[in-house]
Amino acid sequence: MTILKGQFKENIHFDKIINTLRLAAGIGILLAVLFASVVQIGPGEVGVQILFGNVQNKVLRSGLNFVNPLVEVQELDIKTQAYTMSGLNDQDNNEIKIKKSDPIQTLSSDGLTLILDVTVWYRIDAEATPDLIRNIGIDYESKIVLPAIRTAIRDVAVNFVATDIYSSKRDDYVNFVSKKLETSFQGRGIILEKVLLRNVELPQKVREAIDEKISAEQRAQQMVYILQKERQEAERKTVEATGVAEAQKIINSTISNSYLQWKYIETLKELVNSPNNSFIIAPYDQKLTPLLNFSQGK
Secondary structure (H helix, E strand, C coil): CHHHHHHHHHHHHHHHHHHHHHHHHHHHHHHHHHHHCEEEECCCEEEEEEECCEEEEEEECCEEEECCCCCEEEEEECCCEEEEECCCCCCCCCCCEEEEECCEEEECCCCCEEEEEEEEEEEECHHHHHHHHHHCCCCHHHHHHHHHHHHHHHHHHCCCCHHHHHCCCHHHHHHHHHHHHHHHHCCCCEEEEEEEEEEEECCHHHHHHHHHHHHHHHHHHHHHHHHHHHHHHHHHHHHHHHHHHHHHHHHHHHCCHHHHHHHHHHHHHHHHHCCCCCCCCCCECCCCCECCCHHHHC
């Protein structure tokens, strides 16, 4: 009887341990399911749910999201991204995710080889991310973005003369590249923001020819300025000479002997009263007319 009681107590103790373990396991499973059901998405990102290989249409936004614990969540960056093709080591905006490769070479319509430094700003359409994952995958950049950029740059360049891309039609070239990229990205969940043509490197001989042309234009403009200045100076002198001649003509026609006599006497008075003169010799005739022979000029 004592042995049976001892075995019964041991069975009860063993059952308690089993129940405790079951409870702990249940709580652990519950917590695991709970944690698996909560997904945190970072700022500027979205989450795409994949359940047994099937992409779900619901897009998870930034913050905490409750999901099916069996789904796999693929996070995608929807912030502005920049792809740069350049050999320059300049600093870009730190807030933009920068991807970089070598500058692109292309031919112009006149058969010249151009080296272009280009930056393309683009982003992923948040609402279209399920289709992006379903149809393209997460390597959309290598499959779509980069080939589209290189193709657009080269296809548009063959319609322009090299010097036009370098100078007068630079904006037109960028606009055509942008339109071609928008067409390539359309329906793929990729949004083009801006195309930046940062630098155009022409062949050495073409650059020298352009520099010489610019120098010649500057010299021509300088010569035009000099000629215009000389022409204005000549006109000024002509006006001045005409004014002097008119003044002399008026003076010769209005001055009389009486006026000269009066002016002569006034001048003599000033000289006489001047403390610096002791003797004054003034030639005049009997009528006190200055002997200046004014009558000979008439």
